[in-house]
Amino acid sequence: xxxxxxxxxxxxxxxxxxxxxxxxxxxxxxxxxxxxxxxxxxxxxxxxxxxxxxxxxxxxxxxxxxxxxxxxxxxxxxxxxxxxxxxxxxxxxxxxxxxxxxxxxxxxxxxxxxxxxxxxxxxxxxxxxxxxxxxxxxxxxxxxxxxxxxxxxxxxxxxxxxxxxxxxxxxxxxxxxxxxxxxxxxxxxxxxxxxxxxxxxxxxxxxxxxxxxxxxxxxxxxxxxxxxxxxx
Numbered sequence: 648x649x650x651x652x653x654x655x656x657x658x659x660x661x662x663x664x665x666x667x668x669x670x671x672x673x674x675x676x677x678x679x680x681x682x683x684x685x686x687x688x689x690x691x692x693x694x695x696x697x698x699x700x701x702x703x704x705x706x707x708x709x710x711x712x713x714x715x716x717x718x719x720x721x722x723x724x725x726x727x728x729x730x731x732x733x734x735x736x737x738x739x740x741x742x743x744x745x746x747x748x749x750x751x752x753x754x755x756x757x758x759x760x761x762x763x764x765x766x767x768x769x770x771x772x773x774x775x776x777x778x779x780x781x782x783x784x785x786x787x788x789x790x791x792x793x794x795x796x797x798x799x800x801x802x803x804x805x806x807x808x809x810x811x812x813x814x815x816x817x818x819x820x821x822x823x824x825x826x827x828x829x830x831x832x833x834x835x836x837x838x839x840x841x842x843x844x845x846x847x848x849x850x851x852x853x854x855x856x857x858x859x860x861x862x863x864x865x866x867x868x869x870x871x872x873x874x875x876x877x878x879x
Contacts, residue, residue: 656701657726659693665726666690666719669735671750672742674757675764688714693723701727743770752801754794762787776802 670686692714693700703709704723710716715723722732742764749760749772763769766787769778778784779795779802 656699656705659696659700662700662723662726663690663693665732665735666693666722668747669722669732669738671747671757672735672738675742675746675750675761676738677761685714685716685719689719745771745775748772749775752798754797759787759789772802 666686667690670683670690673686674683692712696712700709700712700715701723703712704720705727707720709720709723722734725732746760746764749755749763750757755763763775763778763784767778767783769775776799779798782792782795784790784795784798785792
């Protein structure tokens with residue numbers, strides 16, 4: 648019966664996107680970090696699977712995967728039966744959609760985005776741009792004239808965007824990462840994550856190390872890692 652339903656089951660990418668969006672919204676609401684991490688790890692795991700995780704969830708077997716427990720398995724079943732995680736539906740009604748997009752802008756983390764929304768009443772990207780132009784954002788701690796100018800440029804499209812490359816965590820199920828030197832997965836062209844934007848080179852080194860360990864990539868494939876290895 649489940650094999651016959653497989654054609655209408657959600658793709659792994661769709662399941663992962665809902666888990667990630669739920670995590671993003673909960674982060675804006677100030678949810679505990681361990682819960683956010685659990686959803687994001689589960690989303691990453693779901694994307695990596697070759698078979699449909701939704702099918703495993705219906706069989707009660709998704710929780711056998713590392714990083715997916717009974718609670719998250721239940722949320723995947725909700726996606727199958729109702730089209731969306733119930734908690735996501737609930738929290739989407741509490742947080743304006745554009746506020747989630749605030750966190751995608753360089754220099755704006757979830758805490759700052761939440762303050763802009765709750766303390767200044769800014770709920771759309773258009774209002775955010777207007778507030779930055781009017782120098783209203785700088786009344787909040789951590790926001791100065793330079794960040795306001797940067798926000799205006801980003802939202803005005805004046806800054807030339809880098810070549811668009813989808814982040815690894817956003818690729819569809821079954822899609823392989825780009826191949827670089829010596830046949831190894833190439834992540835060097837990927838769009839910077841919010842962590843890269845806020846913390847820069849240090850985070851890139853850490854993420855490259857984790858990627859190399861996870862995918863058994865030789866150190867020479869990443870010049871930064873090779874240099875670090877020589878120092879060590």
